[in-house]
Amino acid sequence: MTMQPMRRRMLGFLGGVLGAVAVTSLGAGPAAAQAPAAGSSILDAIKARGTLVCGVNTGLAGFAQPDSQGVWRGFDVEYCRAVAAAIFGDPSKVRYVPTTAQSRFTALQSGEVDLLARNTTWTLSRDTSLGLDFVGVNFYDGQGFMVKTSTGVKTAKELQGATICVQPGTTTEQNLTDWARANNVRFTPVVIERVEEVVGAYASGRCDAYTTDVSGLASTRSSQPNPAEHTILPDVISKEPLGPLVRHGDQRYADLIRWVHFALVGAEEMGITQANVAEKAGNDPRPDVQRMLGKNGELGQMLGVSPNWAVNVIKATGNYGEIFARHLQPIGIQRGPNALWTTPGGLQYAMPFR
């Protein structure tokens, strides 16, 4: 156990307290918190600061995890980089703040982070009562269970009487209790806040099963010493649309994040990739490509960023499909519902660039 994760845990633990204090004291005066009608106060603040502060997971392979050099990598991290590229033209101008399941919302509410890209499920109560807004769905997920292969469990209903590891402050936790009530499954929960600790408890045999989103299970399974010892059960017990969040009240800024997501998906629809984006920006004859890449029209200006914002984004991260292939396919997650809408069963769909 190094000091670094320990300190982060302490920070996570204090997150709630700091969040409450920050909500209390932020905003120079009562009027300052009101977003001006025309501009975007958050976007202006980010530009003035020169970096985007992005809240990510404390460590989930494929989604957000520092590599051996300490550089953050993953699917969610690419969204932070894409937004930084759209604002500054430079994807490296991001400061990453690891947040736990419990500290993430207060971190965003209090202004500690500008953007939360941390596999967070879009639900009605979160959308309405947290003072936050979901801007889109970048990953359609569902909740599942992972067990040790040696237990011989084949379906989730066989988990009667089992001990199940779960992270607190998640929809996972609530889905688990709903599912158990609906199916008359009695279980003993072990509730641990940090993903490393909860996975550790599962791996050591403290729990019979670990439950979270199937993507998270695949990620955890891939980072175990011997992935074949663990089986992800076929049951998917919930819908988990994951997406980035921003603070409520600054719609201009929310628009920008939403359209960065659509630019990534749209680029895949139009066949624009990291490799060919420069060429396409110069000589693609399709009008929608020209509008998106800033050759025609004023879409960038409407969003409050430079005209070639989408070019910068795709240069930095590639399109949605490339991000997916880079980070999620290596840990065994298939496109499934996250394929483009043009493939059967696909749900990813970009709004028109017009």
Add this chain to the structure above:
Amino acid sequence: MSQTATDPRHLRTPPKKRLRLSWADERVRAVIWQLLIVGAVVAVVWWLVRNTQHNLEVRRIATGFGFLQREAGLPIGESLIEYTPASTYLRALTVGVLNTLKVAVIGIVLATIFGTLIGIARLSKNWLLAKIAAVYVEVIRDIPLLLQLLFWYTILQGLPAPRQALNPVAGVFLSNRGLKLPFLDWEAGHSWALLAFVAGCFFTWLYAKAMRRKQFADGQPRRVWPAAIGFLIGLPVLAWIAGGAPTGVTWPALRGFNFQGGMTVSPEYFALLIGLVTYTAGFIAEIVRAGILAVPHGQWEAAQALGLRPGVVLRQIVLPQALRVIVPPMTSQYLNLTKNSSLAVAIGYQDIVSIANTTLNQTGQAIEGIAIIMLVYLTISLSISLFMNWYNNRIALVER
């Protein structure tokens, strides 16, 4: 102190000065300063409250305590009262408070016993015992508590799986799911017996007090223990028989994934309790040692000169005097132990902080959630302080 102040000097008062509204008047200055400071504090508080209200409104963050009546839907591993995920947030938070109390109360009792033993051991004439106690104190005090908790939790996770559980005595199983013990099939008779035991404690106390008064009157020491046994054991047994003498016991048995039946001590609770007790005992040991050393050496010598045995000297002469030095810093240790129990979140024991954190995360009402946590700790801490202050006054040197 007699209140018969007949001495005329005591009756003299300084001549009344007329109050003048001038900066030169000391009393006027004092009033102005106090008004200014109170005004500044009120203004800051008012600004904070107003700003918070405004920001919450602008960001459309829900406020108020209405969420307490909503269905919680969060799973809780261990609970002293009936709880299901269909219960309300209020119920869930109550479970959290009880879990905090469960670890704090038992932790305080064990840490006091263990710490006192270590403190006495460190003063022992036995070289090995004294050195072991010294090393214990120095090592335990110097390692952060959080690390110790993670250490104990990791050790407990290293225990065998339920199927290979250690089974030292029939009915007792130790595995990575915790310690499983046989337990009474709880019925009304048991509750009556428990109630009778509490009443027995009270009667014993009354009896001991009456006997001591008699001893003061005629100088004859009287034995308390025969009556105490009657009160503490006889009374509960009678109540138990009156309640139908239930004898059912549930034994833990391996069924499916886990043991069913019996009583469970979860690894999370056990790790937290061991960590808090061993850590706090290190500090208590030093307080006890300081207290004993603070008793003048002459007291030891005088007691020994009377021919008292070492154990009696310690119990009857030294410890009562040492208590006056020990109790005030001990209060701080009890408060520390209670507050340190919030580190439970790191190892998954669901105390009030863990449950309130989840609540504020699910409802988004951070200010209310933190206010509840603060209120709970403030209440527990003030209760401990009040009790310890009362106890301290009781044992304080009675000056005549």
